[in-house]
Amino acid sequence: MIVKYQKFRNEIAKAVKKFRELDKNEIIRVISHLDADGICACSILIHALNLENRRYSISIIPQLTENVIQEYVNEEYRIYFFTDLGSGQLEQISKHLKHRTIFVLDHHQYNQEYELPDNIIHINPHSHEIDGNSEISGSGVVYLFSTMLNHKVENLAHIAIIGAIGDIQEKDGFGGINKEILDKALALNRLRMKKGVRWFGAETKPLHKLLAYSTDPYIPDVSGSPSRAIQFLKNLEIMPKIDNRWRFFRDLTEDEKQRLISAIIIKRSNEQEPEDILGFKYILPDEQEASPTRNAREFSTLLNACGRLDKASLGIGTCLNDKKIKQKAIACLKDYKREIVNAMRWYEDNLSSKHIIKHDKFQIINARDNIRPSIIGTIASILSNSPELAEGTYIMTMAQQYDGYTKVSLRVSGSGENDLRVLIKEITDKAGGEAGGHKNAAGAIIPTDNEQEFINTALRILNQYSIEEVIANS
Ligand SMILES: [Mn+2]
Numbered sequence: 129m130i131v132k133y134q135k136f137r138n139e140i141a142k143a144v145k146k147f148r149e150l151d152k153n154e155i156i157r158v159i160s161h162l163d164a165d166g167i168c169a170c171s172i173l174i175h176a177l178n179l180e181n182r183r184y185s186i187s188i189i190p191q192l193t194e195n196v197i198q199e200y201v202n203e204e205y206r207i208y209f210f211t212d213l214g215s216g217q218l219e220q221i222s223k224h225l226k227h228r229t230i231f232v233l234d235h236h237q238y239n240q241e242y243e244l245p246d247n248i249i250h251i252n253p254h255s256h257e258i259d260g261n262s263e264i265s266g267s268g269v270v271y272l273f274s275t276m277l278n279h280k281v282e283n284l285a286h287i288a289i290i291g292a293i294g295d296i297q298e299k300d301g302f303g304g305i306n307k308e309i310l311d312k313a314l315a316l317n318r319l320r321m322k323k324g325v326r327w328f329g330a331e332t333k334p335l336h337k338l339l340a341y342s343t344d345p346y347i348p349d350v351s352g353s354p355s356r357a358i359q360f361l362k363n364l365e366i367m368p369k370i371d372n373r374w375r376f377f378r379d380l381t382e383d384e385k386q387r388l389i390s391a392i393i394i395k396r397s398n399e400q401e402p403e404d405i406l407g408f409k410y411i412l413p414d415e416q417e418a419s420p421t422r423n424a425r426e427f428s429t430l431l432n433a434c435g436r437l438d439k440a441s442l443g444i445g446t447c448l449n450d451k452k453i454k455q456k457a458i459a460c461l462k463d464y465k466r467e468i469v470n471a472m473r474w475y476e477d478n479l480s481s482k483h484i485i486k487h488d489k490f491q492i493i494n495a496r497d498n499i500r501p502s503i504i505g506t507i508a509s510i511l512s513n514s515p516e517l518a519e520g521t522y523i524m525t526m527a528q529q530y531d532g533y534t535k536v537s538l539r540v541s542g543s544g545e546n547d548l549r550v551l552i553k554e555i556t557d558k559a560g561g562e563a564g565g566h567k568n569a570a571g572a573i574i575p576t577d578n579e580q581e582f583i584n585t586a587l588r589i590l591n592q593y594s595i596e597e598v599i600a601n602s
Contacts (some may be wrong), residue, residue, distance in 0.1 A: 129598075132256045132257055132258060132438060133256075133258065133305065135256050136253060136255075136258055137255040137272065138250060139255070139256075140251055140272050140273050140276060141268075141276055143231060143249045143251055143273060144273060144276045144277050146229075146233065146249060146376025146579075147277065147293055148277075150207055150229060151206075152181075152182065152320070153183075154182060154205070154206055154218060154515065155183045155185055155205060155207075155209045155571045156177060156182055156183065156185070156202070156205070156208075156209060157184070157185055157187075157189050157190070157203065157205035157208045157209065158170060158173060158174070158177075158184050158185070158186045158187070158209045158211065159186075159188075159189060159200075159208065159209065159210050159214075160173075160186070160187075160188050160189075160190060160210075160211040160212055160266075161188070161189070161191075161209070161211070161212040161213045161266065162188045162189075162435035162436070162502070163212075163294060163295075163431075163435055164191050164265045164290065164293075164294025164295075164428040164429070164431040164432045164435070164443075165186065165212050165265045165267050165291040165294045165295045166188065166211065166212035166213065166266060166267075166291075166435070166438055167291075167431045167432075167434065167435055167443040167444060167447065168265075168266075168267035168287045168288060168290055168291030168294070168431065168447060169211040169212040169233070169265075169267040169269070169291060170186060170188065170211055170440075170444060171267040171284070171287055171443075171444045171447030171448055172267055172270045172274050172281060172284050172287055172288060172447075173209060173211060173233075173273075173274055174186070174444065174448065175268050175281055175283075176273075176274035176275075176277050176278050176281045177283055179278045179281065180277060180278055181278055184443070185205070186441075186523065188435060188440035188441075188444075189213075190501075190502055190535075191213070191564065191571075191573065192210065192213045192214060192215070192216075192217050192222045193217075193562055193573055194224075195225045197220050197221055197225065197531075198223070198224055199215065200225060201207050201224050201225065203230065203479055206227075206228050206229065207228065207229050207230075207231075208225065208228055208229070208230045208231065209230075209231045209233065209456065210230070210231070210232045210233070210234065210340045211234070211236060211266055211269075211270050212233075212234060212235070212265075212267065212291075213236070213266075213293075214232035214233075214234050214236070214250075215232060215234035215236045215250065215254075216236055216238055216564055217250050217358075218232065218236070218238060218239070218242055218244065218248065218250060219239075219242055220518065221248065222244070222245045222247075222248055226247070226475035226568065227247070228247060229247055229249070230247055230248045230249065231249045231251070231273075232248060232250045232251065232272055233251045233266070233268050233269045234250075234252050234266055234267070234269065235252060235253055235254075235260030235261075235264055235265055235269055236249075236252075236260060236266075236481065236566065237254060237260070237549075238252060238254065240254070240255070241381075245309050251273065252269070253269065253305070257478060258304065258305070259304065260376075260518075261297070261305025261566060261567070262299070262303060262304065262306075263297075263303055263305050263306060264292070264297075264304060264306055265288070265292040265294075265295045265297055265306070266291060266295070266540075267287065267288045267291025268291065268292060268305055268309055270287050270288075271284070271287075271288035271309060272305070273284065276544040277598035279452070282312055282316065283316065284307050284318075284447070285310075285313035285316060285454050286310040286318035286319045286410075286412060286424070287318075287447050288306075288313075288315040288449075289302070289306070289309060289310050289313055289319060289340040289410065289424060290424050290428045290431070291428070293410070293424055293425055293428045294428035294431065294432060297580050298408070298410075300407060301408060302444075305561070309383050314445060317401075317413060318412065318413075318414070319410050319411065319412060319413075319424065320410075320411045320412075320413050321408050321409070321411075322408065322409045322411060322478070323406050323408060323409075323487050324406065324407065324408075324409045325377065325385075325405055325406065325407075326345065326404075326405055326406060326407030327342050327405065328346065329527060332427075333376075334368075334374035334375060334376055335357075335366075335368055335374070335375050335376060335377055335379075335380070336354050336357040336358045336361060336368045336374065337354060337357070337374075337506060338376075339351070339357035339361070339598075340352060340353055340356070340357040340464040341353040341382060345392075345396070345404050345405040346396075346399070347392055347395055347396065347497070348395050348396065348398070348399070349463060350392075351396065353418065359511045360391070361388075364384075364387050364388060365387075366384050366387065366388060367378065376508070379563070387552050388442055389405065389406070392405055393405065393413060393479050393526070396489050397432070402491060403524075409425075410423070410424035410425070411423060411424070411429065412424065416434045418452075419458065420458060420461055421437070421446065421458075422470060427446075429461065430443070430457055430458065430460070430461045431443040431446070431447070432455075432464075432506075433457075433460050433461045433463070433464030433465075434446070434457050434460050434509065435465060435502070435582070436500070436502040436503050436506070437460055437463060437467070437500075438502070439457075439460050439462055442456050442457040443457060443458055448487055453462075464503075467500060467503060467586065468503065468506060468507070468510070468578070471498075471499045471500075471504075471507050472507070474495065474499060474508065475493065475495075475507070475511070478498075483496065485583075487590075487591075487594075488518070488521075488594070489518070489520065489521055489522065489590070489593075489594035489595065490521060490522035490523070490524065490590040491511070491521070491522070491523050491524065491545060492524045492526070492587070492590075493507075493508075493511075493523070493524065493525045493526065493559075494526045494527075494579065494583065495507075495525065495526060495527045496526075496527065496528050497527070497528050499525075499527045499529070500527065501527040501528065501529045501534075501535040502535075503550065504525040504526065504527045504535060504536075504537050505525070505537040505539075506567065507525050507537075507569060508523045508524070508525040508537040508538065508539040509539050509569070511523045511525075512539040512540060512541045513541065514541075514571075516529065517541040518541070519541055519542035519543075520540060520541065520542055520545070521540065521541045522538065522539070522551075522593070522594075523538070523539045523540070523541070523542050524536065524537070524538050524590070525537045525588060526579070526583075528576050529573075529576075532575060532576055532577070533573050533574065533575055534573070534574050534575070534576045534582075535573060536552070536561075536571055536572040536574060536581055536582070537569075537570075538551065538552050538565075538570045538571060539568070539569060539573045540568070541558070546593060547567045548565065548567060548569065549563065549564070549566055549567060549570040551570070551589070551593065552565070552570045552571065552572050554589055555572070555581070555582065555585050555586050555589050556572050556574065556582075557582050558585045558589075559574070559578065559582040559584075559585035559586075560574060560575065560581070560582070561573055561574030561575070561578070561582065562574075
């Protein structure tokens, strides 16, 4: 068991050695993914390169396609780093980027049968049967590499954890290599852990509404009805209102909080995991109390927001603790939330238009140029989490980029049984385009001219999947 981790580290140590042997005057080309994990990965590497007095040039990109790789062909750089992406494009990288030394530090699944040329150094946990979906993120891989290059990078252990949170690798704590990185961040006091109520929206919804609209965790007899939620609170001698003002969870005394949590756990005693209302909070003690960067989950949302609004450099500055940049990043988070609200409004307003196809088991939403392509994955996730959807409903969102291509995202409500990456690849194999992603979140890039054929094919294949599921479940 432990051997595989040692082998993984040995391989990274070898990669670091190779890197050290390269000319120190070369400018290093860094290409990373624009989500929170990609921004964390890039920031950690940049910190290491700064400590080593190396020069670099960064690009943060939404996805690595063959077209994008071809754009690098004319560059004069001789050392490339692909972080949090690249594993899925090893063949294209080697085809186009010859005579360069290329480091790919990634955690996505890849084709293990492909034999690498000598100029590509590929570091991926899956090569060692370590699960890159849960045990380590892209920023974790870069963290291991970077700490071996310069141990002072350990100071950014918390950034690797924020990256892993961004990739939804936190599930009631961390496992595998993530756990080791977390322990380092805790030991250095860059993070603190606290057990708290896991529900979403506690900051913005008053207590009775929070309880009433909570479907995850579900509270029997309370979820679904604000008046029952009020009665439930009164029975516990917790006043839902004081001075004519609804109370929030944060307004409760410690004693009231404890009483409420115990009562919910008792109500849930027939559920599979009654205590599932509690989860960990990851606090950055060096950050200010009211700042979104104080909580690791919000920090990761902030990075995601910067990336999606084409301001990834603000995210990198925030990770590297530049105070001025951090303020700008916080403003960016507000803009991002506004864009999400506007996108959801577009969806509501266009439900009966021909751009939204609604079926019992799936929805295809073609926003064309009405929603920014970099946020349609988020929109698909929000829609797939809405409580009125039946478990296993597929949500496909589409929006046009400015380069003649359309971005597609696919999600499923609840815990879908099918691998979404396989599903979307089935569609692109027939209708054209490049597919990618993983089991629970997949996407594709297709030529905009081909949208209609893509939608027709998607309709046919999603229909097929829906029918098969009905049969399988009956
Ligand atoms: Mn990642």
